[in-house]
Structure formats: C-alpha cells, structure tokens
Amino acid sequence: MKILLTLLFVFAGVSTFAQNVLDGNWKGTRETPNGTFEVNYTFKVEGNALKGTWKTQFGEAALEEGKVDGKKFSYSISFNDMKLSYTGEVVNDNELSIKSERGEMKLTRVKS
Numbered sequence: 114m115k116i117l118l119t120l121l122f123v124f125a126g127v128s129t130f131a132q133n134v135l136d137g138n139w140k141g142t143r144e145t146p147n148g149t150f151e152v153n154y155t156f157k158v159e160g161n162a163l164k165g166t167w168k169t170q171f172g173e174a175a176l177e178e179g180k181v182d183g184k185k186f187s188y189s190i191s192f193n194d195m196k197l198s199y200t201g202e203v204v205n206d207n208e209l210s211i212k213s214e215r216g217e218m219k220l221t222r223v224k225s
Contacts, residue, residue: 135209177196186202198216
C-alpha cells in the first residue's frame, strides 16, 4: 500500500510539472490603421516544439516552425500569401510578450 501511494504521488507530481506554462489559450489586441482587432492563440508545447493556432476576425492559421527554449519561443504564420515571424517571451504564468516586424503585443491567458 505504501508503494502504491508513493507511486501515485510521484505520478501526480510529474504530471503537474509536465505541462508547460505556454500551453493553453491566449488573447491580445493589435492596433492597425484600420482599428483595433482581437488576436487569439492556442499554444501546445511538445518537447521543444511549439504547436498551435492563430485566429483573428480575418481567419485562422496554424503555427509553423514553432520552437521553445526556456521562457523564450518563436514561430511563424503564413496568411494571405505572407509569412510573418514572431519571437516571444513568458512574462509570467498569465502574460506573454510577442514581437514581430509589425511591433510588440502582450497576450493574456484566457481562463477556462
């Protein structure tokens, strides 16, 4: 019985720390000459790879070339015959900062 409880606590601890802080849904806003629009991301870390989607009122695209290195990450998005490259950093468990040639944007975690 002691062995079973010990294994249960070890498994629970590993499962808790296995999830990356980037995993989940994030939201931000982008200022453009045509006004402000909302940007939604879904991120999932698999090893050192960052997977997920980018979604706005104009459409949705899968993240490409996603990489994670500690608190820093990068990815690109192909949309409307353009390829945009982004770099980002985890600010804290509920805030991310991402940058591209179009500027910087803060993302906040969407609580489910």
